[in-house]
Amino acid sequence: MNKSSRTVMTFSGGIHPLGDGKSLSNKMAVVPAPLLDKYFVLLSENAGKPPQPVVQKGDKVRKYQLLAAADGFVSANLHSPTSGEVIDIRKVPGPMGLPAVAIEIAADGEDAGEPPFEPITDWQNADPEMLKKRVAEAGLVGMGGASFPTHVKLSPPPEKKVDTLILNGAECEPYLTADHRLMLELPEKVVRGAAILAKILQVKRAGIGVEINKSDAIDALNKFGSRYNVEIVPLKVRYPQGSEKQLINAITGRKVRSGGLPMDAGCVVQNVATAAALSDAVTEGIPLIERIVTVTGEVVVEPGNFRAKIGTPAIELVKLAGGVTEEPGKLIFGGPMMGFAQKSFEVPIAKNTSGILLLPTKVSLNYATTGCIRCGRCVQGCPMKLMPCLLSTAIEADRFDLAAQNHVMDCMECGSCAYVCPDHRPLVQNIRRAKAELRKQAAKGN
Amino acid sequence: MENTTVLIAAVVLMCLLGAALGAVIGIFVRIFKVKSDLLADFALELLPGANCGGCGYAGCADFAKALAAGKANPSGCPVSSAEQIAAISSALGVDAGQMERKCAVVLCRCDIGEVRHMNYNGVQDCAAAHLVGGGPQECHYGCLGLGTCARKCPFGAIEIIGMVAVVHRELCVGCGKCVAACPRGVIKLVPADAEYHVYCNSPKKGAVKRQFCKAGCIGCRKCERSAPGKFVINGFLSQVNYDAGEYPDEKVAAAFTCPVGGLLDVESRIAAARAKAEEVKNK
Numbered sequence: 001m002n003k004s005s006r007t008v009m010t011f012s013g014g015i016h017p018l019g020d021g022k023s024l025s026n027k028m029a030v031v032p033a034p035l036l037d038k039y040f041v042l043l044s045e046n047a048g049k050p051p052q053p054v055v056q057k058g059d060k061v062r063k064y065q066l067l068a069a070a071d072g073f074v075s076a077n078l079h080s081p082t083s084g085e086v087i088d089i090r091k092v093p094g095p096m097g098l099p100a101v102a103i104e105i106a107a108d109g110e111d112a113g114e115p116p117f118e119p120i121t122d123w124q125n126a127d128p129e130m131l132k133k134r135v136a137e138a139g140l141v142g143m144g145g146a147s148f149p150t151h152v153k154l155s156p157p158p159e160k161k162v163d164t165l166i167l168n169g170a171e172c173e174p175y176l177t178a179d180h181r182l183m184l185e186l187p188e189k190v191v192r193g194a195a196i197l198a199k200i201l202q203v204k205r206a207g208i209g210v211e212i213n214k215s216d217a218i219d220a221l222n223k224f225g226s227r228y229n230v231e232i233v234p235l236k237v238r239y240p241q242g243s244e245k246q247l248i249n250a251i252t253g254r255k256v257r258s259g260g261l262p263m264d265a266g267c268v269v270q271n272v273a274t275a276a277a278l279s280d281a282v283t284e285g286i287p288l289i290e291r292i293v294t295v296t297g298e299v300v301v302e303p304g305n306f307r308a309k310i311g312t313p314a315i316e317l318v319k320l321a322g323g324v325t326e327e328p329g330k331l332i333f334g335g336p337m338m339g340f341a342q343k344s345f346e347v348p349i350a351k352n353t354s355g356i357l358l359l360p361t362k363v364s365l366n367y368a369t370t371g372c373i374r375c376g377r378c379v380q381g382c383p384m385k386l387m388p389c390l391l392s393t394a395i396e397a398d399r400f401d402l403a404a405q406n407h408v409m410d411c412m413e414c415g416s417c418a419y420v421c422p423d424h425r426p427l428v429q430n431i432r433r434a435k436a437e438l439r440k441q442a443a444k445g446n
Numbered sequence: 447m448e449n450t451t452v453l454i455a456a457v458v459l460m461c462l463l464g465a466a467l468g469a470v471i472g473i474f475v476r477i478f479k480v481k482s483d484l485l486a487d488f489a490l491e492l493l494p495g496a497n498c499g500g501c502g503y504a505g506c507a508d509f510a511k512a513l514a515a516g517k518a519n520p521s522g523c524p525v526s527s528a529e530q531i532a533a534i535s536s537a538l539g540v541d542a543g544q545m546e547r548k549c550a551v552v553l554c555r556c557d558i559g560e561v562r563h564m565n566y567n568g569v570q571d572c573a574a575a576h577l578v579g580g581g582p583q584e585c586h587y588g589c590l591g592l593g594t595c596a597r598k599c600p601f602g603a604i605e606i607i608g609m610v611a612v613v614h615r616e617l618c619v620g621c622g623k624c625v626a627a628c629p630r631g632v633i634k635l636v637p638a639d640a641e642y643h644v645y646c647n648s649p650k651k652g653a654v655k656r657q658f659c660k661a662g663c664i665g666c667r668k669c670e671r672s673a674p675g676k677f678v679i680n681g682f683l684s685q686v687n688y689d690a691g692e693y694p695d696e697k698v699a700a701a702f703t704c705p706v707g708g709l710l711d712v713e714s715r716i717a718a719a720r721a722k723a724e725e726v727k728n729k
Contacts (some may be wrong), residue, residue, distance in 0.1 A: 097579015181676070343564050343579060426569045433574045
């Protein structure tokens with residue numbers, strides 16, 4: 001941010017996915033999804049401990065009412081997306097493939113409720129602790145995908161000096177346009193959210209990183225940037241520009257050490273959607289109950305962006321987008337690079353579901369792989385400076401110790417290596433396996 | 447004349463050099479001599495050399511050391527036959543002891559049950575597949591059929607028939623490598639003389655299992671009522687009571703009808719898996 005704000009910043013490594021699919025939905029204005037009969041609010045939405053339900057089967061609930069209270073510090077509140085009745089608390093197909101506990105709510109059609117918190121209009125002069133409390137109350141989590149409770153990230157230990165707030169508006173995942181539309185349509189909320197976050201962290205520098213393929217969003221944000229003292233930083237179109245460590249490197253030039261957190265480099269990174277939700281929570285007093293979801297893919301009839309309530313089953317959003325032209329080969333929550341393939345269309349969206357992507361069968365084929373030819377493209381592409389080819393061959397031979405020596409735990413599973421691999425080797429899946437195995441071994445050792 | 451002198455000189459020099467270097471080697475061999483236990487070396491010669499780890503030691507050499515030190519018993523080796531164990535025992539002058547022979551069995555009939563599979567096109571390894579949302583199958587307890595156990599087996603005793611693993615008892619020595627490799631815990635080490643097994647590993651409710659598997663145990667307890675003490679019911683899963691000493695035989699199997707046909711002897715199970723795989727192939 002020291003340099004001129006028109007300089008396009010980037011990091012080293014990474015890839016540039018061809019045909020990023022954004023044009024399918026980036027011109028489509030956000031459409032509010034109509035009220036449904038039923039919502040399935042997943043309990044285990046946030047990273048960390050799932051919240052404990054405070055409602056029971058048969059309870060009448062109002063919109064915005066607390067459904068489940070945070071259980072411990074690393075946990076987030078959950079609020080009712082609409083008014084109605086709690087029919088059941090049961091297991092439904094979850095976004096991680098396994099059944100997950102959800103609160104099933106039958107909507108009464110009124111969608112009525114009162115904002116549960118007092119609006120803080122004069123937040124510029126408010127107590128940062130009070131604002132942080134609001135973040136926790138409103139159940140904010142990282143809406144970019146990790147779903148990590150926001151208030152935890154805003155509470156750095158005193159020995160870590162945080163001096164920079166970075167909002168991630170890079171949206172480097174192909175196909176996704178939810179953040180793009182948010183920044184374009186509600187730029188003031190995003191910038192205000194950034195300013196509130198800066199106030200909570202008591203940092204002087206706050207910036208929003210946006211890839212230059214969203215120049216309209218950059219212009220929209222720039223209108224409000226100076227008013228709230230937030231800088232808009234144009235970034236090069238490069239994947240994974242929106243990853244925390246790469247974003248910090250691109251904007252501040254700092255590097256996060258191996259195994260470290262962004263706060264080790266004096267930074268806190270939040271998603272733009274989280275900032276906008278925070279703005280709502282502070283100025284209007286409403287908790288996080290809805291988000292913008294991109295429904296896209298070549299097989300979707302009318303790809304678009306929808307403002308959907310948390311707990312909406314994926315099938316309803318696909319119907320809103322006009323259905324599909326052919327049987328999709330893959331249903332993915334999130335983007336094609338880091339998203340999670342789903343087993344069922346019944347899976348409800350969570351606070352971190354930025355997109356529903358339907359890929360045709362021909363691109364989700366089972367590629368036959370032979371062996372690593374040591375071409376090194378994955379090494380060039382790795383933004384974390386790892387050697388995925390070496391890691392993968394070690395893991396295939398069950399040499400998890402060798403993988404650990406070569407810093408497999410630093411891999412963030414961005415998928416750049418697997419994308420560029422000419423042999424379509426399942427590098428990321430192998431690495432994920434090693435990480436799971438090493439975590440298991442570490443747990444056993446303790 | 448001169449040539450002869452040179453020739454003799456060269457031969458003499460070489461002989462002296464050889465003798466000197468040989469002496470150096472001889473000295474160093476004495477200095478750096480690795481002390482070996484003769485008894486352990488002898489035992490190692492008699493052991494099969496499979497290095498399977500089934501005895502609980504790091505390999506045959508480690509086991510031989512334990513044998514020589516009297517810490518282990520020859521019958522701890524699952525690979526050696528009774529005659530071989532007797533030979534080792536008499537050579538070492540110890541009592542062979544009694545060791546129950548174990549054998550691995552894959553307690554799943556997901557091929558017969560036609561468990562629904564998602565389209566999984568990732569790494570063809572059970573441990574990796576299991577990490578992707580609990581695996582491609584609807585049932586999270588059954589055999590994944592990607593053959594991680596078969597690749598780990600040092601004796602080639604596991605065969606993947608269609609989409610399910612089966613253990614050939616005549617090759618299995620019960621070393622337990624497959625049990626450790628299976629991410630689902632569907633392979634069990636059971637007494638080798640148990641003929642009949644209940645082929646299901648899911649503790650889920652019968653009604654839940656029936657939604658996606660025709661062959662899963664529904665926990666009706668018919669088997670337990672018919673032959674008390676020979677089965678243990680764990681939640682909704684019946685299993686042969688391997689601690690009983692006496693295992694279900696043909697008479698027990700004939701005395702009642704398992705509603706899902708899950709109580710089978712090993713040979714029938716393999717035959718059924720083959721027939722099913724053939725049927726699927728012809729489809």
